[in-house]
Every structure is written in structure tokens, then in C-alpha cells.
Amino acid sequence: MADEHALAHSVAETVARRSYGKLIAYLAARTGDVAGAEDALADAFAEALVHWPVSGCPENAEAWLLTVARRKGLDRARRRQYEDTTDEDLEQAGAALKEGAEIPDRRLALLFACAHPALNPAVRAPLMLQAVMGLDAARIATAFLASPAAMSKRLVRAKSKIREAGIPFRLPEREELGERLNAVLAAIYAAYTEGWADAAGTDAFRQELSGEAIFLARLVAELLPEEPEALGLCALLLYAEARRGARRDAAGEFVPFERQEVTRWDGAMIAEAERLLGRAGVAGRMGRYQLEAALQSAHIARHRAGWNNWTDVLQLYDALLALTASPVVAVNRALAVAEVEGAAAGVAALPNPEGDARLRTYQPYWAVRAELLARAGDGNGARHAYEVAIGLERDPAIQRFLREKQAQVGK
Amino acid sequence: MQYLLMLYGDESAWTRMTKEQQEQGAAAYFAYTEALKQAGVLRGSNRLRPSQTATRMRAENGKTQVLDGPFADSKEKLGGYYLIEAPDLDAAMSWTARCPGVQHGTVEVRAIWQMGEAGY
Numbered sequence: 097m098a099d100e101h102a103l104a105h106s107v108a109e110t111v112a113r114r115s116y117g118k119l120i121a122y123l124a125a126r127t128g129d130v131a132g133a134e135d136a137l138a139d140a141f142a143e144a145l146v147h148w149p150v151s152g153c154p155e156n157a158e159a160w161l162l163t164v165a166r167r168k169g170l171d172r173a174r175r176r177q178y179e180d181t182t183d184e185d186l187e188q189a190g191a192a193l194k195e196g197a198e199i200p201d202r203r204l205a206l207l208f209a210c211a212h213p214a215l216n217p218a219v220r221a222p223l224m225l226q227a228v229m230g231l232d233a234a235r236i237a238t239a240f241l242a243s244p245a246a247m248s249k250r251l252v253r254a255k256s257k258i259r260e261a262g263i264p265f266r267l268p269e270r271e272e273l274g275e276r277l278n279a280v281l282a283a284i285y286a287a288y289t290e291g292w293a294d295a296a297g298t299d300a301f302r303q304e305l306s307g308e309a310i311f312l313a314r315l316v317a318e319l320l321p322e323e324p325e326a327l328g329l330c331a332l333l334l335y336a337e338a339r340r341g342a343r344r345d346a347a348g349e350f351v352p353f354e355r356q357e358v359t360r361w362d363g364a365m366i367a368e369a370e371r372l373l374g375r376a377g378v379a380g381r382m383g384r385y386q387l388e389a390a391l392q393s394a395h396i397a398r399h400r401a402g403w404n405n406w407t408d409v410l411q412l413y414d415a416l417l418a419l420t421a422s423p424v425v426a427v428n429r430a431l432a433v434a435e436v437e438g439a440a441a442g443v444a445a446l447p448n449p450e451g452d453a454r455l456r457t458y459q460p461y462w463a464v465r466a467e468l469l470a471r472a473g474d475g476n477g478a479r480h481a482y483e484v485a486i487g488l489e490r491d492p493a494i495q496r497f498l499r500e501k502q503a504q505v506g507k
Numbered sequence: 508m509q510y511l512l513m514l515y516g517d518e519s520a521w522t523r524m525t526k527e528q529q530e531q532g533a534a535a536y537f538a539y540t541e542a543l544k545q546a547g548v549l550r551g552s553n554r555l556r557p558s559q560t561a562t563r564m565r566a567e568n569g570k571t572q573v574l575d576g577p578f579a580d581s582k583e584k585l586g587g588y589y590l591i592e593a594p595d596l597d598a599a600m601s602w603t604a605r606c607p608g609v610q611h612g613t614v615e616v617r618a619i620w621q622m623g624e625a626g627y
Contacts, residue, residue: 241600457546457601486535487542490605495535 104148108141111157115199117228119162121206122199123169125265130209130227131255136169137161143168158199203228204319205265207312211279212263219254220283221290226251229308239290239305277320281329281385284312288333292340310337317372327376328386331369335392338365350497358400366396387416406435423447423455427464439471459488463498466505475506509550509619510591510599515583516612518557535607543591543602551590558584583612590619 116137123133140161154160210223222240225231237247257263268276291306310333316323317330342360345351373389391412398405413429416422426447434442446465449455466481482502489495524532536554543549561576589606593599599616608614 241604242597243600246596453546457542480541483538483541484545485542487538487540487545488605492610495538499534 100149101145104145104153107148107153107157108144111161112141112230115158115161116230117203117206118199118201119158119165120227120230121202121265122162123165124209124227125202125205127169127259128262128265129255129259130206131252131259132169132172133165134227136165136172139168140165162199201319202265203315205267207280207316208268208276209258209263209265211276211283212258213276213279214261214263215254215257216250217279217282219250220279221286222247222251223254224280224283224312225287225305225308227255228312231308273323274325277316277323277325280316281313281325284309284316285329285333285385287312288336292336306333306337306340309333321375322379324376324379324381325383325385327372328383328389331372331376332385332389332392334365334369334372335389335396338362338369339396344493348493350491350493352497353395354399356399361396369393382415384416384419387412387419391416406432410436423452423461424458427455427458427461430468431464434468434471439468439473442468443472457488459485462488466498466501470501470505478502478505508593508595508599508621510593510596510602511617511619512589512591512599512603512606512608513585513615513617514587514589514606514608514612515615516586516608517582518584518586520611532607532611535610539605539607540589542605543589548592548602549589550592552588554587555585586612 119137120130120133123136124130127133143164144157144161148154206227207224210227211220215223222233222236225236226233233248233251234244236251237244240247242250267273288306288309291303291309310330313326313330313333317326320326338361339353339356341362342356343351351357369389370393373386373393376386376389391409394405394409394412397403398409410429410432413425413432417425417429426445430442430445430447433445443465446461446468447455449461455461462481462485466478466485469481470478479502482498482505486495486498486502489498521529521532540549540552543552559577561578563574563576563578565572565574587608589602591599591602593602596616596618599618603609603614603616606614
């Protein structure tokens, strides 16, 4: 009995992981009610854990869950006297169960609903992680450094807006697809960067978050294979993920990119990224994520082969800066400028932090500024910039690395 | 809005540290303070003397009572604070996460009740 229970539990978990988003998307697409779909599916999973140990795991677990979830959803709808849910839904689900037919994949429509322009950009990534991946509000809050109560409130508000404002669950028309897709990609990228912050690998959830973001990026690339930016984002995340472990040495100290051991990179992941980037290039429509992926590719090629490709890198940064006008891009570009035209030119290429509060609290800006000032011979300026960078950093290993660099200024 | 970051920690840990560790600890706080200043959000900050020097007072039935420390009500003691300006709780939390206090203790962040704000 205990074994059967454990088995039912593990099957339910596997199904949950693999099909959660698919089931939510299918359930919510008709009613527009994400929260309702989540509640119904949670009820269905609970019921599965009661029945499966007794009657055995059904052959088509997804269809079983869908049928029960629909019935639960219907019960709730009736209790609330909603009139827009009919028995027809239940019959359709029943048919899927009998024939063992595949449940149609509407996750892409769900992703577009979660990244709808009518929703606050800050809630889009958390919403995707919850609706498509089934992560709970408390864990999402931890990853995004928000309080669990506030995150939960934001998610509830977003879901009720989707339902009440009638945000559609469909793929956008071709003319608006590019812009809408960017919102989806930006949210996935945001989720990935939150997970990437945990370089030490001590925070299991953050590491998991990167994995979830890559899952979503692969999903979008698979479902929209003709969209070069979807492929570009997937490539970008894989390039980064391939180097995740190499950012720390055996003693847990920070290893900057130029000193990373190539053997500790994931070669298969880099190869996959190269293939995706190549396929994206065929479309001949350049974009932000393809450019960022191309930069990763160039940095990796330089490090592996030892050749100097800084002029190419600078050209890519120029294109990226022209496209995004992002101060973050300008900071990284300044490093490339310094490599090609010298440290003083690099300092001059740094963006101006006056009146830009975000840049003034952006650790890499101060670290790059310190590095360039040190190379240009301004020791005092460099030491002060390192001081600010250290104060802005959360990770003790990176703080120690910066402290060491600071101590070396002028030596 | 203003937020008070209250730094709680185990006081005896500091005295158990080597001189070098203490210097590193102080340097982390110096860098953090510098970053807050540079961002223009620092409104005040102080480190408190150890809690065994604390005195508590309360009036009961019109009689003032004085209680001399140390008080053993919790292991982590308030050791200092930062008063910062931040547009919302998320921004205040992102500053709190960078505070060296979170590495060796607990930092509690609370919004300041603004003068003239309606109480409820």
C-alpha cells in the first residue's frame, strides 16, 4: 500500500511537471480563467493521489486529470452560477480520455496571454512561471526578491485582469507577432537572469529557475521555428547555461570569463546554441537576442582559440546599442572599445550615470568603470569605483574578487 | 518613501572574530554605505554599542521603572540601522539584500510612517 501510494505520488508529480502548463493552457483557453484552471487542476491532482493508489494509475494520466479538472471546474462554475461553462467541455475531455488522443498544446497561447501588453511588465515572468510551470508564489517571490504576500497579490491581480478584461488566449496576428513575441521573450529572459544570479549553485531554486526558463525558451523556439528571435533567445540562454559551473573554482571563488577553464564548459550545449543561432540567421532578420547570442559565440570563440576578435565584438555591440539604446549594453561595449581603441576611449564610451538611478545602482557599471580607470592610470578613481561596486554586490565571492582587484590598483 | 533597515545579529560573533576578519567586516559595511551614498538614497545610519549597555524604561502606575541590561530575550540583537529612501518595498528589499548584515544575521526592513499620513 505504501509503495502504491508512493508510485501514485511519483506518477502525479511526473505528470505535473511534464504537462502542467499544457493542462492549464487547455483548461484556461476557453474560459479565460487561469486561477480557476489552477484550482481545478489542483483538485484533480489531489483526487489522483486518493484514487490512483487504489485503482491503479490510468494509462492516459493527462486525460484523466483533465476530465476530473473539468468536472471540478464545472462544479465551481455552477456554484458561482457562471453560465459560460457547458457540459460540452466535459464531453470533449471524455472523448480525449477514451481515444487516448493527444491533448492539443495551447501553451504558446497561454504564454502570449501572460505577456500581454495590458499586464504590468514586472508580473509577466512570474505569471508565466506560475501558469505554465506551476511554481508557487512563495518560491517565485524568493527568486525575484519580492515579499511572498506582495508577489501572491500581484499574481492574483494579474489573473483576474486576464479574466475580467478578456485578454485573449491566442497567437497574435502576424503584423503584431514580432512585438508581442518580444514581450514573451523578455519575460523568459528575466526569469533566466534571476536564476543566473546564483553562481555558487547553493540556491537550488534559483538554479531550477534557470532550467525552467530554458524549458520555456526551447518550447517557444520549437513552437515558432520560423521566428529568428525565438531561436536567438534560446541560443543565448544555452551559451550562458553552458558556462554556469565554470564561474566558480573548487574553492568557491569567482572566476572571470577570461580565466574560465574551457573543459568545464558544456560543449554539447554550446554546439546546440551554435546550431540554433545558425538557423536563426537564415531568416535574415537580425534582432536583440540574436545579437546577444552572437556576442556570446564570439567571446567563446576568442577564449577557445585564443585569437583577437575584439573588432568584430565591437561591431556587434555597436549594432546592439543602436537597436536597444540600453545603458547596460553601453557598459559592456565600453570594455570592447577599450580593447580596440585603448583605456581612455573606453572610459569616454561609458554611459553617464547622472540622472540614471538604475545605472548608479548597477554593480557591473562600477566594476567596469573601475577596471577602465585603473587601466587608464586613475588609481583613486578606480579604487572608489571598486568600493561602490563592492557595496552594490550581494554575492560574497564576487565581493572578494572585486576587493582583490581593488588592492591591485596601481601596483 | 523611507524605509528603516534594522540589523540584527549575534554580538558575540564579532568579538570571536580575528582582527583581519573584523577589518573585512568593517570594509563590507564601508562599501555598502558608499554605494548607498553614491545612489543618493542614504538618509541616516548608525552602529549601536553592544546590548549589555542597554537600559530599558517604562512607567507603571505613574512610577518610572528602570531595567538594566543585558536582556536575554533573543540571541540576535539590534546592532545598527540604515534609513534609506526608496520608491517602494521592492526597491528597499533590493538594498536590504545587498546589506552585509544579511550575511551574518537578519535584517528587518520596515516602512516609515510618514508625517501626516493617515493612521489606521
